[in-house]
Amino acid sequence: MYLPSGGVNDIVDAVESLAPGRLDRAMILLAEPSQPGVPELIDALDARGIGFFGAVFPGLISGRAQHQEGAIVQILPLIGEPAVLHLDPQKEGWVGSPPDIPIGLKHPPTICVLVDCLADNISGLLVTLFNHYANSVHYFGAGAGNSGLRKEPSVFTREGIFRNAAVVAATRLEATVRVRHGWSRASGPFVATRTHKNHIQELNWENAGAVYERLLEQDLTSPITQKNFFQATKGCPFGIDKEGQEDVVRDPIRITDKGELVCLSDVPENSVLHVLRGDPDSLVSAAAEAVEASEITAEMKLRACLVSDCYSRALMLGDDFSKELGAVADRVEQSGCSCTPEGVLALGEIASDGEQLPEFYNKTFVVGFLHE
Amino acid sequence: MSEMQLPITRDIQLLYELSLAVGRTLDLNRCCSDFLTVLLARKNISYAAVWIQDHHLLREGNKDEVRLVYALPRSRAREATLPLSHPAMCGDSDGPYRSVSSEDPEYRSRICEHDTECGTLAIFRLGELGWLRLFSRDATSLSDRELVKLRNVVEKFTTAIEASLLHQRILYEIEERRRSEEERARLERQVLHAQKLESLGILAGGIAHDFNNLLVGILGHAELARADVAGSAPVLESLDAIVKASEKAADLCRQMLAYSGKASHVVRPTDLGGMLREIPALMKAAISKSIRIRDQVQPDLPPVLADVTQMHQLMLNLITNASEAIGDAPGVITLSTGIGNYTAEEMQRSASGRRLPPGLYEYFEVSDDGCGMNEETRLKIFDPFYSTKFTGRGLGLATVLGIVRGHGGAINVKSAPGEGTSVQVLLPVTETAPSEPAAPVAPDVETSKATILVVDDEEIVLGVAEAMLRRAGFEVQRALGGARALDMFRQDPARFDLLLVDLTMPDVGGFEVFRQVRAVREDLPVLLYSGYDEQETTGRLAGQRLTGFIHKPFSARQLVDKVREALQTLRPTADDGVDR
Numbered sequence: 040m041y042l043p044s045g046g047v048n049d050i051v052d053a054v055e056s057l058a059p060g061r062l063d064r065a066m067i068l069l070a071e072p073s074q075p076g077v078p079e080l081i082d083a084l085d086a087r088g089i090g091f092f093g094a095v096f097p098g099l100i101s102g103r104a105q106h107q108e109g110a111i112v113q114i115l116p117l118i119g120e121p122a123v124l125h126l127d128p129q130k131e132g133w134v135g136s137p138p139d140i141p142i143g144l145k146h147p148p149t150i151c152v153l154v155d156c157l158a159d160n161i162s163g164l165l166v167t168l169f170n171h172y173a174n175s176v177h178y179f180g181a182g183a184g185n186s187g188l189r190k191e192p193s194v195f196t197r198e199g200i201f202r203n204a205a206v207v208a209a210t211r212l213e214a215t216v217r218v219r220h221g222w223s224r225a226s227g228p229f230v231a232t233r234t235h236k237n238h239i240q241e242l243n244w245e246n247a248g249a250v251y252e253r254l255l256e257q258d259l260t261s262p263i264t265q266k267n268f269f270q271a272t273k274g275c276p277f278g279i280d281k282e283g284q285e286d287v288v289r290d291p292i293r294i295t296d297k298g299e300l301v302c303l304s305d306v307p308e309n310s311v312l313h314v315l316r317g318d319p320d321s322l323v324s325a326a327a328e329a330v331e332a333s334e335i336t337a338e339m340k341l342r343a344c345l346v347s348d349c350y351s352r353a354l355m356l357g358d359d360f361s362k363e364l365g366a367v368a369d370r371v372e373q374s375g376c377s378c379t380p381e382g383v384l385a386l387g388e389i390a391s392d393g394e395q396l397p398e399f400y401n402k403t404f405v406v407g408f409l410h411e
Numbered sequence: 412m413s414e415m416q417l418p419i420t421r422d423i424q425l426l427y428e429l430s431l432a433v434g435r436t437l438d439l440n441r442c443c444s445d446f447l448t449v450l451l452a453r454k455n456i457s458y459a460a461v462w463i464q465d466h467h468l469l470r471e472g473n474k475d476e477v478r479l480v481y482a483l484p485r486s487r488a489r490e491a492t493l494p495l496s497h498p499a500m501c502g503d504s505d506g507p508y509r510s511v512s513s514e515d516p517e518y519r520s521r522i523c524e525h526d527t528e529c530g531t532l533a534i535f536r537l538g539e540l541g542w543l544r545l546f547s548r549d550a551t552s553l554s555d556r557e558l559v560k561l562r563n564v565v566e567k568f569t570t571a572i573e574a575s576l577l578h579q580r581i582l583y584e585i586e587e588r589r590r591s592e593e594e595r596a597r598l599e600r601q602v603l604h605a606q607k608l609e610s611l612g613i614l615a616g617g618i619a620h621d622f623n624n625l626l627v628g629i630l631g632h633a634e635l636a637r638a639d640v641a642g643s644a645p646v647l648e649s650l651d652a653i654v655k656a657s658e659k660a661a662d663l664c665r666q667m668l669a670y671s672g673k674a675s676h677v678v679r680p681t682d683l684g685g686m687l688r689e690i691p692a693l694m695k696a697a698i699s700k701s702i703r704i705r706d707q708v709q710p711d712l713p714p715v716l717a718d719v720t721q722m723h724q725l726m727l728n729l730i731t732n733a734s735e736a737i738g739d740a741p742g743v744i745t746l747s748t749g750i751g752n753y754t755a756e757e758m759q760r761s762a763s764g765r766r767l768p769p770g771l772y773e774y775f776e777v778s779d780d781g782c783g784m785n786e787e788t789r790l791k792i793f794d795p796f797y798s799t800k801f802t803g804r805g806l807g808l809a810t811v812l813g814i815v816r817g818h819g820g821a822i823n824v825k826s827a828p829g830e831g832t833s834v835q836v837l838l839p840v841t842e843t844a845p846s847e848p849a850a851p852v853a854p855d856v857e858t859s860k861a862t863i864l865v866v867d868d869e870e871i872v873l874g875v876a877e878a879m880l881r882r883a884g885f886e887v888q889r890a891l892g893g894a895r896a897l898d899m900f901r902q903d904p905a906r907f908d909l910l911l912v913d914l915t916m917p918d919v920g921g922f923e924v925f926r927q928v929r930a931v932r933e934d935l936p937v938l939l940y941s942g943y944d945e946q947e948t949t950g951r952l953a954g955q956r957l958t959g960f961i962h963k964p965f966s967a968r969q970l971v972d973k974v975r976e977a978l979q980t981l982r983p984t985a986d987d988g989v990d991r
Contacts, residue, residue: 166448166483173484174457174526228424280424282552283455307449309431311424394457394548396448396483 041101041381045073045110047080054089057114064121064208066151067093068111068383071185074193077200085197092121092206094153094183094194097350098384103368105353105360111381113343115409118148121196121208124164128203131160133167138209140175147393149214149409152180154205154399155193156386159236162305164205165389165397174393177214179407181347182303182387182399188292212342212409216390217332220288220317220352220403221325224278226254227313234308239277239291239300242312248298251291254314268294273355276402277302277312286313290351290401303351303387304399319359322352326363326404330370333408337375340411344371346382347405353384355402367406380406422560425453429564434571437578442571443481451483455552456545458487458524462500463541465492467576470583477541490523499523500542502534507558507565509533511550533558537569540576601759608762608793612813616671616943619664620915623942624869626664626964630657631875634967638882661964668942669721670813678818680714681722683775683838684748690726691746698734698744707747708775715773715838721814728811729777729834736781736832745778745833750840761821761837762793762812771840772820778833784826792824811836861908861978862886866896866924868916872963876911879967880974893919897927904931909978911961914941925957936977940965 040057042049054065065084069077074095084091099106119138127134140148150172154161161182168178183193192200229250233241242250252263255275263271269292278286289312291300306312326348335341346367353360367380388405391397432449436442447459460482465472468480475495482488493499498520502508510532512518521532527546531553535543543565547553633653640647691704698704733744753761755769784792793812815822819839826832863885865876870891877887888907890896893916900907910928914921921939928937933956940961958977961970 170483170485173487175486228420230427279453280421281453282421282425283549307428307432307452309428311428395455396451398452 040112041099041106041109042112043106043109045070045076045108047076047083050080050110050112051083051087051089053110053112054084054091054114055087057112059089059114060116062116062118063114064090064092064117066113066115066208067091068099068113069093069095070099070106070108070110071095071097072108073110074185074191077192077195081195081197081199090117090120090197092151092153092194092196092208094181094206094383095185095191096181096183096383096385097186098353100346100348100364100380100382100384102379102381103361103365105364105384111383113345113381115151115208115210115343116212118209118211121206123194123196123198123201124167124205124207125201126158126160126164126203131163133160133164133205137168137171137207140172140209144211146213147174147176148209148211149407150176150178150180151208151210152178152205152389152397153183153194154180154387154389155202156182156184156303157188157190158203158205160305161387161399165399168207169391169396172393176209177216177393177407178389178391178397179214179216179345179347179405180389180397181383181385181405182389183383184386186350188386210409212411214345214407214409215333215335216392216405216407217329218284218388218390218398218400218403218405219325219329219332220285220400221322221328222276222278222286222288222315222317222402223321224286224313225275225316228311229277229313231306231308231310231312234306234310237302237305238295239302239306240297246298247300248294251294251300251314263294265294265296268292269351269354273351274316276315277306278315279306279310279312281398286315287398288315288400288402290349292351303401317355319356319362322356322404323359323363323366326406327366327370329404329406330367330374333406335371335374335376335408335410339376339408341376341378341408342411343409344376344378344380345407345409346380347385347388347390347407348382349388349400349402349404350384350386352402352404363404367404376408378408426560426564428453429561430567433564433567434574437575439572439575439579440481442575444483446568446571447481447483450545454547454557455549456547457530458527458544458546459483460488460524460544461537461541461572462493462544463537463572463576464495464539467540468579470580480541487524487526489525493523497523499534499544502536502542506562507533507535509553509555509558535561535565537565537572540569540572543568598759604762604790608812611794611809612671612816615667619667619671620942622660622664622667623963624867624872626657626661628869628871628875630654630661630964630966631872631879633657635875635878635882638967657964664942664964666810668813669817670809678716678718681717681719682712682714683717683722683773684708684710684712686719686722687726687746687748687775687777690723690730691744694727694730694734697731699737699739701739701741702734702737703741703743705743705745707745709748709750712748712750712773713840716841717818717838718814721817725811725814725836726775726777728807729836732808732834733777733779733781733832736779736783738781740781742780746775747778748773748775750774753837758821761823767819767821767839772837773840774835774837776833776835778831780831783828783830783832785828789824789826793822860884860886861974862888862906863909863911863974864888864890864896864899864907865911866890866893866916866921867913868892868918869913872913876970879970880911882967883971883974885974892916893921893924896924900928900931904935907935909958909974910935910937911974912937912939914939914943922952925952929956938973938977 042053099111122137124133124135192202194201194204194206229242231239232244239247241247277289281287289302289306291302293301388400388403390405428449432445443461461480462477463480465476465478466474476492477495477500478492510518512529530548531550533545533553633650637650750773753772758767758769792808821837823835867873873889880887890899912921912924925937936958938959940963942963961973
């Protein structure tokens with residue numbers, strides 16, 4: 040349910056109107072203008088005895104529209120309580136206990152992961168979760184934060200709102216998760232010969248910024264600067280090879296004084312990269328294809344269609360982004376399902392069917408159909 | 412890029428990344444993690460695990476066992492160890508073993524993971540070290556061609572694991588060496604400390620002995636002078652002051668002798684627990700009201716041979732220290748006793764200043780939850796005159812150690828800042844109790860007319876003893892040294908009614924004088940005197956009919972009483988120890 044106001048009272052009333060059961064918890068996805076009201080929201084929900092978890096995002100998606108304000112409320116039947124995992128700044132490991140999954144469930148439950156996109160070592164978080172759950176679950180999630188990439192608390196539970204943290208909730212609903220982006224290789228390969236977490240310091244043993252600028256030379260009207268970086272490079276992310284899948288996209292979001300390219304997700308040292316290009320058509324088609332690949336039918340007892348679409352993808356597509364949302368909504372409608380796609384403009388997208396190490400994607404469209 | 416080039420480029424990319432993920436660290440866990448994380452991130456593989464033969468991991472490892480050292484995801488692993496003969500550990504150095512669930516009837520016997528019943532399993536032999544197991548739902552990801560492609564990089568991974576294991580072994584050996592060097596250094600420190608304590612003990616004993624001789628003179632002459640001064644002459648006050656100061660000096664001498672382990676003590680079967688329980692009541696005024704005494708004294712422990720007075724002094728000292736460590740804050744002093752079989756190593760670790768045999772020791776322990784002390788302080792507490800208090804009290808714990816040492820025991824001290832202190836005193840358990848002293852024999856001589864030969868190498872002592880005895884009415888002959896005494900005795904053995912002999916003399920010692928005299932006259936009473944331990948002295952002359960012992964310094968009264976008592980014992984009645 041999308042709530043245009045995002046006010047505390049509206050959200051509390053909306054959650055109550057959805058009449059959550061004893062094991063249900065409200066997943067609350069907030070647009071960034073609502074971030075300052077989160078402590079008040081936590082108190083209000085807590086006072087009414089409503090269980091919840093959530094995060095703040097640059098924007099929200101509801102049906103065919105994106106919104107920069109408001110809230111989305113989704114009631115999910117949870118297994119256990121949502122857990123907060125914190126990044127230990129000393130060891131750069133993740134501290135906390137993800138909810139345990141009982142054995143003998145009819146189908147694999149789904150782990151919802153909402154993580155502060157600016158937290159270090161998100162790949163470490165995903166390895167931690169993979170080690171904990173292995174293939175007994177499906178994963179769906181998103182990187183939270185704000186459009187200015189300011190270091191602010193962004194994920195919350197009744198325990199509070201946190202930075203450098205992740206909220207992990209297990210719903211007993213099964214997810215059919217599909218991932219597509221529509222970008223294709225334009226040049227490469229390049230070796231990320233020196234990296235540090237999400238900083239690419241060298242490409243092919245040269246300064247990464249210099250190599251990247253050279254590659255994009257023909258498209259640039261002026262040299263890359265810290266100011267024009269996103270605008271100049273939004274159509275040229277990197278891709279890392281993955282067997283049997285599209286390349287995993289890494290989105291450079293800024294350049295440092297030293298010419299290091301800062302991506303939204305970690306880039307392993309010595310990984311082989313390609314520069315990707317995409318056009319609105321291929322991106323829109325890819326999103327639609329993700330829904331088609333889900334093979335949902337009207338007979339499925341669908342409870343939700345969750346979307347985690349990249350914020351920078353939306354910026355890159357501009358006006359064409361509404362086409363992407365429209366194409367997704369069309370495909371869902373065509374399947375005969377009555378669900379409205381709802382979700383977030385994310386700063387990194389998380390998905391896995393459990394058989395694969397969950398990945399923190401960039402500039403990618405992830406759809407998860409939650410069903411009984 | 413052509414369609415043909417694309418898969419080759421992809422292969423090169425994968426192998427490039429994998430080969431550079433190998434060997435970046437010598438830490439076994441990280442070595443496995445780096446390689447397997449890249450493998451799972453790039454290939455469509457659901458599970459990877461490294462198993463290593465136990466004896467490569469642990470020096471005492473089982474040669475017939477294989478151990479899981481890394482798995483991704485960990486929760487998919489079902490076993491931690493497996494027998495070497497388990498079908499899961501298959502494949503040889505010729506190439507990987509591949510098993511597809513739909514094709515291989517042996518497939519199920521080869522799995523040791525959760526939820527891997529359907530899929531493809533690839534098992535690489537990691538040289539002689541172990542196995543790498545990979546699982547994928549997708550058969551093409553682990554096709555024969557893919558496995559051949561991975562073969563070289565797995566060989567490289569094997570070498571990296573070998574290096575990590577070697578590194579681990581070297582680290583282990585370095586750690587072992589460091590530990591043994593630390594242990595050696597600790598033992599050396601302990602030996603040095605023991606030697607220091609022993610040297611200090613010898614020094615203290617020597618000083619106390621000479622000092623005692625001087626005190627005999629000072630105290631004796633002061634007493635004699637006091638007796639000569641009539642009425643209330645002003646000089647009496649000065650003489651009293653000299654006596655008092657001399658007595659204090661004598662007390663210090665006793666402490667020094669106690670520290671040296673040569674204090675005069677008389678041992679008898681003693682109930683340590685009973686004594687320990689009595690102390691707090693005696694110290695009521697000295698212990699803060701906010702301190703609780705916890706009684707953990709074990710009943711029915713066998714008595715140990717100990718000097719009651721010294722044990723009393725020792726317990727008082729320990730409980731006072733415990734009380735002061737707690738101060739005015741609420742706290743608990745725990746008193747406990749027990750008996751234990753202590754190993755040679757445990758005895759070596761304890762403070763004793765000498766090498767004590769392993770075996771049964773009874774102990775009493777005083778523990779407090781006070782301020783505790785650091786290692787530096789703990790190492791110094793037995794040093795004479797060492798104190799952390801504003802006003803130290805003489806030899807303190809040095810005396811405690813001396814007393815314990817004199818009893819053939821040892822002390823264990825445990826302490827840490829803020830965690831309190833516990834002092835455990837160990838005393839050897841002996842099966843035999845000393846025989847009771849023989850009953851005195853009825854007097855049959857006129858003691859006041861007796862002739863006494865006083866033997867000492869110190870003129871001052873001779874002078875004082877002679878003066879004291881003469882005033883009591885005795886006839887006194889003096890011998891300066893043991894050799895002179897024997898000469899005088901041999902000239903006329905019947906001339907003397909009693910010999911008063913100093914134990915320590917440079918020419919002929921008191922023991923030798925006693926033996927030679929006893930060889931000639933069995934009936935002659937002989938009194939030895941010394942600042943040293945009576946028990947040790949009389950013990951050395953057990954069975955030789957020594958008449959008695961006088962501890963230096965002595966007063967005129969003590970000397971005369973002892974001489975009179977000895978003169979009444981002309982016939983020895985006991986055949987060991989002191990005969991009365």
